[in-house]
Amino acid sequence: MILHAVETFTHEQIRDLQLIRLQQTVQHVYKNVSFYQKKLFEHNLLPSDIHFLDDIKKLPFTTKKDLRDHYPFGMFALSPNEIVRLHASSGTSGKPTVVAYSKNDIDMWGGIVARAISMAGGKQGEVLHNAYGYGLFTGGLGLHYGSETLGMMTTPVSGGNTDRQIQLIQDFQPTVICGTPSYMLNIAEKMKEMGVDPKETSLKYGIFGAEPWSEEMRHTLEKTFDIKACDIYGLSEVIGPGVAMECHEAQDGLHVAEDHFYIEVIDPNTGEVLPEGEEGELVFTSLTKEAMPVIRYRTGDIASIKKERCICGRTSTKMSRVKGRVDDMLIVRGVNVYPSQIEHVLLKIEEVAPHYQIVIQKDKSLDSMEVFVEAKMEHYDKQMLEKKIERALHSSCYVQLKVSIVPPKTIPRSEGKAVRVIDKRQVTV
Numbered sequence: 467m468i469l470h471a472v473e474t475f476t477h478e479q480i481r482d483l484q485l486i487r488l489q490q491t492v493q494h495v496y497k498n499v500s501f502y503q504k505k506l507f508e509h510n511l512l513p514s515d516i517h518f519l520d521d522i523k524k525l526p527f528t529t530k531k532d533l534r535d536h537y538p539f540g541m542f543a544l545s546p547n548e549i550v551r552l553h554a555s556s557g558t559s560g561k562p563t564v565v566a567y568s569k570n571d572i573d574m575w576g577g578i579v580a581r582a583i584s585m586a587g588g589k590q591g592e593v594l595h596n597a598y599g600y601g602l603f604t605g606g607l608g609l610h611y612g613s614e615t616l617g618m619m620t621t622p623v624s625g626g627n628t629d630r631q632i633q634l635i636q637d638f639q640p641t642v643i644c645g646t647p648s649y650m651l652n653i654a655e656k657m658k659e660m661g662v663d664p665k666e667t668s669l670k671y672g673i674f675g676a677e678p679w680s681e682e683m684r685h686t687l688e689k690t691f692d693i694k695a696c697d698i699y700g701l702s703e704v705i706g707p708g709v710a711m712e713c714h715e716a717q718d719g720l721h722v723a724e725d726h727f728y729i730e731v732i733d734p735n736t737g738e739v740l741p742e743g744e745e746g747e748l749v750f751t752s753l754t755k756e757a758m759p760v761i762r763y764r765t766g767d768i769a770s771i772k773k774e775r776c777i778c779g780r781t782s783t784k785m786s787r788v789k790g791r792v793d794d795m796l797i798v799r800g801v802n803v804y805p806s807q808i809e810h811v812l813l814k815i816e817e818v819a820p821h822y823q824i825v826i827q828k829d830k831s832l833d834s835m836e837v838f839v840e841a842k843m844e845h846y847d848k849q850m851l852e853k854k855i856e857r858a859l860h861s862s863c864y865v866q867l868k869v870s871i872v873p874p875k876t877i878p879r880s881e882g883k884a885v886r887v888i889d890k891r892q893v894t895v
Contacts, residue, residue, distance in 0.1 A: 470581050472725045473780045477773065480724050480782070485519045487753035488728060492516055492525070495759055498543040501536055502761060522728060522751065523739060528763045533563040533703060542566050544757045553702050554602045562602075565702050566757035572611065574754055575705055578723050579612020582711035585721060585778070586696040587671035588642045590617035595635055595669075597645035597653070598676065599625040599882050604706030605676050609644045612708060618642070625649060626881040628656045639668040647679040647687060647695075648884030651820055654690045655879070665692040671714060673698050675707060677883045678788050678806045682813030684717075686820050697787050703763055704750045710785050716777050719784030726754045729783060730762070731771055734792050745770045747792055748785065766792045768804075794887070796826070796835065801865045805886045808837060811862045817851055818842055821877045827890040836868045840877050 475483070493513040495502040505526040506512065515521065533541055542549065550569050554562040567575070588594060594613040600606035606624055613620040621638055623631055625645070631653055635643070643650070650672065654664045669691055675698040687695045694714045700707035709727055710720035722729050727750050731740045734747040748765045768789045775781050790804030797803075805824060813820055819840040826835050839855060841848075848871050855869045878885070 468584060469779055473581070473721070473782055475725075475781060477781070481519050483725055484728055484753060485516075487725075488519065488522060488751065489513065489516050491751070491753055491755075491759050492761065494756075495543055495761060499541060501532065501541060519728075522730075522762065525751075525761050527737065527749070528760050530563055530703065530764075530766070534561045537561045538564045539566075541760075542758055544568055549757050552602075553604045553607075553706065555702055563703055565604075565705075568756040571705075571755055571757050574726065575608065575708065576611040576615035578705070578726055579608055579708035580615035581723065582698055582708045583609070583612050583616050583618070583642065583673065585711045585713040585780075586642065586673045586698070587694060587714045588613070588616055588618055588673075592618055592642065593621060593638050593640035593668075594618045594642040594644065595621045595623060595631075595638065595640035597623050597625055597631060597643060597649060598707075604700070604702045608700065608706040608708060609673070613642075628653055628881070629660075632657055632660065632662060635667055635669070636662070641668060641670045642673060643669050643671075643693075644673040644698075646676045646880065646883055647674045647683050648677060648880040649882060650674060650687055650691070652879045652881065654687075655875075664690050667691070669693050672696065673711075675699060678790050678794075678804070680806050680810045680813065681787075682810055683820065686813055699785070699788065701765055701767075703760060704752055704765075705755060709750065712787075713776060713778040713780065718776075719772065719786055721776070721780050721782045721784055722771075724782050727752060729771060729785060731769070732764075734768075740770075742772055743770055745786075745789070748788075768792060796824070796887070801863070803863050803865055807863050808859065808867075809886075811858050812837075812839055812855065815855060815858065816842070817846060818855070818871070819874065821879075823877055823885070824887045825890060826887065833891065834868070836870055838870050838872055838877065840874055841871050842874065844874065846871070 496513045549566045551567040554564045596609050598605035657664045672693050672695040684695045696712040698707050698711050699720050700709040710722045712720050730749040731746040732749050740746045748767045748769050750763050751761050752759045769786045771785050773783050790806050795802050812822055819842045821840045823838045851871050852869045859867050
C-alpha cells in the first residue's frame with residue numbers, strides 16, 4: 467500500500483493547507499466571476515475577510531440553479547484560451563450544468579483519481595476495465611485519466627455492448643473494474659447466461675458509483691464476483707469522480723481529498739452547519755480548481771462525516787455513503803423514504819433478484835406507490851412472496867407499500883445509471 471503524504475496529515479496540518487487554498491480560491495473567484503463578486507457584495511464580504519477556516523460559514527451557498535442561470539459559461543473564472551475541456555450534466559430537468567477545466571485542472575484531477583484508484587486496490591502495471599460512460603459525463607474520462615496517472619493499463623470500454631465487455635474481461639485479465647453497480651449486475655447476469663462464472667474472472671476490486679447503492683448491493687456484488695467493492699463519490703459541478711473514495715481495507719466511509727475540497731454537512735432546510743456525525747446535505751468548496759471553482763456548492767446528497775484515523779493509515783475526514791438525494795426522497799403517507807432504504811430490504815430477501823422499480827402515480831386525489839420486484843426463480847408463490855416483502859418493508863421503513871412480483875428478467879436492465887423510480891403522476895393546471 468502506497469499512501470500520499472497529504473493523506474496522513476494531522477488535523478492541524480490539513481486545516482492550515484485548506485485555509486491558504488480557501489483564501490486563494492475566494493480571491494480568484496472574486497476577481498474573475500461576476501456571480502461571486504455580486505454574492506460577496508450582497509453579504510458585505512471581501513476576500514480579505516476570510517481569516518480563519520471557520521470563516522467559510524460567512525460565504526454564500528452555490529446551487530445547481532445558479533449554474534443553470536449562468537449557462538453556459540457565466541461561472542468560468544478563466545478566459546476561453548485557458549480552458550481545455552468542458553463537461554456537462556444530462557440536463558434532464560432543465561438546462562445542463564456546464565463545467566470547465568484548465569490544463570492544470572485536468573492534471574490535478576488525474577492525480578486525485580489516481581489516489582482514489584490506489585485506495586481501492588489498483589496498482590501500477592495492472593489492467594483497469596473502465597465501464598463508465600465516456601463523453602460529457604465525467605465518470606468515464608475521470609477514471610480514465612486517473613488510471614493512466616497511476617500507471618495502470620487502461621481499457622476504455624465505456625458502457626454498453628455487454629457481450630464485448632465480458633470478452634475483454636476474459637482476454638485482458640483486469641484486476642480492477644469501474645462502473646455503476648446496476649450495470650455490474652447486468653454484466654454478471656449476462657456472464658451466467660454465457661456459461662461464465664463471474665467468480666472465476668481475474669477481477670479483484672470494483673470501483674462503483676454514480677448512483678446510490680446500499681450495503682446489501684455491495685454484498686451482492688462482492689459475492690457474485692468474489693471481489694472487494696468500493697464506493698467512489700464525485701459530481702461534475704465540483705470536479706467529477708474522486709472527491710471521496712472508500713479504501714478496500716476498511717470499506718467504512720469514503721476518504722475526502724481534503725487538500726482539494728472542503729466538506730460541510732448542513733441542515734437542508736435551514737442551511738445551518740451540522741456537527742460531526744449528524745446526517746444532512748453535503749456541501750463542497752473546491753480549493754484548487756482554476757477554470758471553475760465553486761464556493762459552498764449544495765450537492766443535494768444526504769450523508770454524514772466523521773474524523774478518525776482509518777485502519778488503512780489515512781487521517782482524512784470520511785463521509786458516509788450517500789443515503790440518497792434531497793430531491794429523491796419519497797413521501798409515503800407522511801413518512802420519508804429513500805429508494806436506497808427499499809433496496810436495503812429487498813436485497814436481504816433470497817427469493818427475489820436484485821432488480822426492482824418504484825412506480826408512483828395518482829390514485830384519485832392521493833399519490834400511490836408500488837414496488838415491482840423480480841422473482842429469482844421461474845416458480846414461486848406470488849401472493850405469499852408479495853406479502854412477505856410488504857411486511858419487511860413495513861417493519862424497516864414504517865410505511866405500507868404495495869409490492870408486485872414480476873417474472874425473472876422483466877425489469878429493464880441498465881447500461882449506466884439505473885432508473886429506480888418512475889413517476890407517472892400527471893401535473894394538472
